[in-house]
Amino acid sequence: MLLVKYGLILLIFKLFPLCCNGDRIKHRMYIDINASTSCFRRLNATHQVGCSSKRAGATGVAHFCEVENDLTFILKNGNAGPYIPILPVSLWSKKILQTLEKSSKVSGLLLYMNNETLVSFSHDLQCPNENYGVENTCSKTDDLKWNSGGTGILFENIRFPVFYIDKHDDIKTVRDCFNKFNNYSYDTQRDRSLCSVQLNSFMFGAKNTPTCIRRSNIATNLNPVRVCDPLGDKNVWASLFPLATYDEKTDKIKPILGQKYIVVAARTDTASFFDRTSGADSPITGLVTLLAVAKLLKQMLPKNENYNTNVLFILFNGETFDYIGSQRVLYDMQNGNFPIETQNGTAEIFPVIKPSDISLFIELSQLSRGDGRVFAHLYKVDSKNTNFTERLRTNMAASISLQKSEGTLPPSSVQTFLKKYENLSTIILTNHLRAFSNKFYNSIFDNSTNINYEYLNIGPSSIQQHLSDVANTISKSIFEEITGQTYTAQNQKVSELVDELLHCYLENPNCKIFQAVGKQPQQQQNRPFNLYVGVDGNTNKATTLLGFVLGWFVGDIVGESNENCTNISKNYAFRFYNMSVSMNDLNNTMCFRMVMNFTEAVSPAFIIKDYDWSSNLYSSWSESTWGEINMRLFLKPSTSHESMTMAVGCLSLLFSSILVYFIKSRSHILFTPESIQPSPVDC
Amino acid sequence: MELMDGHVATKTSSGQGNSRHALPNDNKRRDRRDHPSDSGDASGNRETERNEQSRTSGQSRRHSIDIPSEMSRHEEEEELKYGAKHVIKLFAPVSLCMVVVVATINTVDFYSVKDMYLVYTPFHEESSETTTKVWNAAANSLILMCVIVIMTILLILLYKYRCYKTIHGWLIISSLMLLSIFSYLYLEEVLRAYDIPMDYPTLLFGMWNFGVMGMICIHWQGPLKLQQAYLIFIAALMALVFIKYLPEWTTWAVLAVISIWDLIAVLMPKGPLRILVETAQERNEQIFPALIYSSTYMYTSVTAADDSSTRTSNTSPDEHGFTRDWVDNHEERAARRRVDEPQTGGRSTTGNQANQPSAYDEEERGVKLGLGDFIFYSVLVGKASSYGDWNTTLACFVAILIGLCLTLLLLAIFQKALPALPISITFGLVFYFITKQIVTPFSDSLSNEQVFI
């Protein structure tokens, strides 16, 4: 019987897990908006930019605005402040920012996505990375403002937190809350409970990078808390031909010395005001073109037949923030640490590549179709780049016209190199002449619409076709440059590849190419990769995948796929991976051998001992750490209700103290004890 | 607490406890006493005592012999009265310690975030499987326990062979660490949590004064309240350290294991703490003055020390109860964790002692509770509060206080040293788990619907 009873109890416990928590009152008081992203704080050698809330978060009465005029209520007549205006993101401009910053009634800002067609939306500076590039290549006064629509908000220090929501459900929740509680008889807002927002994005870092590096320092803190991390990720490089020979018999690796290199470079990162990026035109068009060039060149030049020129593909990371990646590559090159770290600069596995070994530097910048023109920017004209431009011109598809622009130098990684080595022969291929044709540079609106991309829609004037034409042109020209012969064969069709790559980057990271390289994102996200550089020590998945894709394109098949296809043989000259043979045949995998690797993309400023932060030699960007970023809706009680509660409470306190004291001091009169029984105490 | 005093006294062959009875120092008590001869006797004694500070315990012992046997009955009653008072005298510091810990846990994230662990707990419960976590916790707590046992034995050996210098050096170093490094860490985290800027000069000045003052109060002398405050702070700090650096489940396992160990160590015939207590009584010394919170002054007067000529070096009588640092020396914890120990000395109420703090001969009697008990009580309550449910916290708090009451009651009944952890911690653990799993859902659904019972 007892057993049955206990069995029953056990059963009950099993059936109804010991839970039932989570029904606290606070869950009825707050609505968490999980999908919000926030603007956060970054620091450089002298300033802090971005935003931060107070430690406990910023709270304010919600005020939903559809148009700019809705704001006037808050600014002029709002009496229940502080407020948090909720604005469509398209209104987010420098003017609004200044208005809000001036008003003492605003404690935060919430932006929501709207699909308005915009003329221009860019939060970067008008002259991006001006201070770290070659001087006089951009001027705010002349018409030579590369990013003419730039507001520079990305580099403003904003006194209140700014959040962004882009899910329709969230926007609806906020709007409904506003309509239900706030959106009537504004004059009496003071006297009722109001729908309010709490924005919590407290940033630990403050002032500037040197300060916060010091604060993170163990010497002064028992429990050092990192308050900021240097921005950084990885650069990716790969070479068309092997950089070293490997003798299987002797197991010896011998670097191939004395080669010249054609560098084909692009950037891999973008940024936006929030922790969301799109980056279609910059960097994805350049990046995808580079990948296509790699693929084409590998087909044209499968083996090194004693050419004395190799092709080096380099993808720089962190370029948005004062050329972090290229500065580091150059720094490594100068110190003999490129492509891999060496002792005293002696080549052991790979040749040590110095800037002087670069015969031609081709950078692929923004390349969206625009009006069908491609500009070749030659900053310092010399025979090398002039010749190459001519080759490009002859090889260019009919639909595209190539124009040469001498003396102009758009913001690009090349600037880092030119600043130190002004005689470097460089070409920058872009779609713009004196100002970006991309009006959404480094913003969330630089999306597939901006470059007119539609998946599986490869028309003759589509972006896919355009990029593959450009890639064909470049690779043919490089072929000619290396071999000295004219490339006679038919154009390779890479537009499908380009289409798929754009799909991978702009729409769905679970695409065929990313699956083919065997490192597919485990179906975890449908949102495209965030191409913000992030912080050091935390390699972005996008960067890793990019490396594999590049390696896949330039790699050789060396055999069946198997477990031995790794670097366990300690053959450091190559990397071996099992990858699909092609993107249309994912299940057929082979062992690929490639010359590809990653290098640190952290500014030299953070690795040079006793770096002088005021020297402005290198990028000094760091990102503040934060505890949590969250946003919730709640109902703020009216002042009158609060005072009423307080008054009642105090009355109770006062009255009870008097009453209790009175009763206590009069207890002998108030309570006449009944006849006491004889005390039971025996004594 | 007198009660315990009584029992210790009975066990002491030298009858120190009896002598205490003979020295009614307390006016109040004297007044209320109905036995006229006794009161006269007592006041006489008291006067003598006051006059000659150098009265020896031996002498007082002699007096005790004269006491008529019927006296003892009243004595006991008196003891009961003071017993209640002393229970409260323990409630206040124990609650205060818990309040400090709970307040810190709830405002300073640092102490509830798990990132580092003690070396003694090599298994970090990172697996998501319950079975793994359970054995991790069990293994951790056993390892920790072994460390404690070894350290306790070491301490007792040191004590037995009269290595007082070593012990005191050890205790001083530990308390110095707690008062400097751990206090600094605490301050740093509090400042960080409240986002208060602070400059190093002020900080160092403050820390220096705080630390030095603490060392003086704890190891030498200082106002009673200050000494108690330091002891409470140290216990709270130690509890926070445990909460922070012990893995989740291990904390609960350790609490359980420790209270069992406490039971064994104090009650077993050869239990180490029992040996400790008995040795101390034989030597006519205070039990590890360094590890114990006392509700009254614990300074035995130097003179008293001198005349107990048998004692070699009356172990620096000034060192009083307090603690040492846990992080590295877990051992003593066991020692501290022992119960209250009634104090030597006559009985004086708090008021009394406040009025004449200079007369702290052996007169002052108070109740003592090992700092270890403070620590583990606070660990339990602090841990309970770290989940954000105040009902659980409150339940544990009440359970622990009741457990303490019961322990003290048992003490009065059995008249022997008792472990203070088992009852309280058992109550606390039982109430914690039941409240968390069963009561809280019930009371949450009640308060959600605004239903009152």
Added chain:
Amino acid sequence: MTVVEFLGCMFLAFGPPFFMFILTIAHDPVRIIILIAAAFFWLLSLLISSFWWFIVYPLRNDLVFGVIFSVIFQEFFRGVIYSILRRAQIGLTKLTDDTTTLIENKHILAYVSGLGFGIISGAFSLINVLADSVGPGTMGLKSGTEMFFISSSTITLCFILLHTFWGVIFFDAMDKKNTLVITAVVVSHLLVSCLTLLNRYQVYYYTIVPIAIICALTGLFAFKTAGGSYKGFKSSFVYR
């Protein structure tokens, strides 16, 4: 920030018991111990009610069931603590300095244990609610009204006082073996608890007003039980 609301509600609910504790309990260690012991017994009753509520899972969502049994358990434990206290009374008198009052006025024990019941039950019903009210928000976003906190506090205060009064009445009735009064206590407890079931419809006026009236009546009854009278009440003003 509704720290203001939090403070207001806390003062309202716990102000009176706080002063009762400070002025009438705190000076005597024995009373404090009894208070805590009573709290402990209330906790035990809550524990058993929760167990019961938990085990009978089909009725878990019907709070009526849990409430009724909880009231019964509470009154049972009130009986338990009564018998314990009466049995221990002799010993207790030895424990206290205030021997005379504790012996002469047996209502003090009743009052203290009643207050212990009240304080812990008030704390358990309100403490989590109050903790949640510290944030910037108030009730009413998803459900409920702004009045949630203040009404909760008011009812909590009534319950604390009611428990105290019930303690006095109950102990006295037990002394006199007056079954009627004991039943009255249980029934009024049931009544008041069941009244609060209406709170979910946010008809606060229909719950708080009756509860306050019952509280006042019970108070008067307890006053009378404890030996108070109108005459004494009047003379207490006159006498200096």
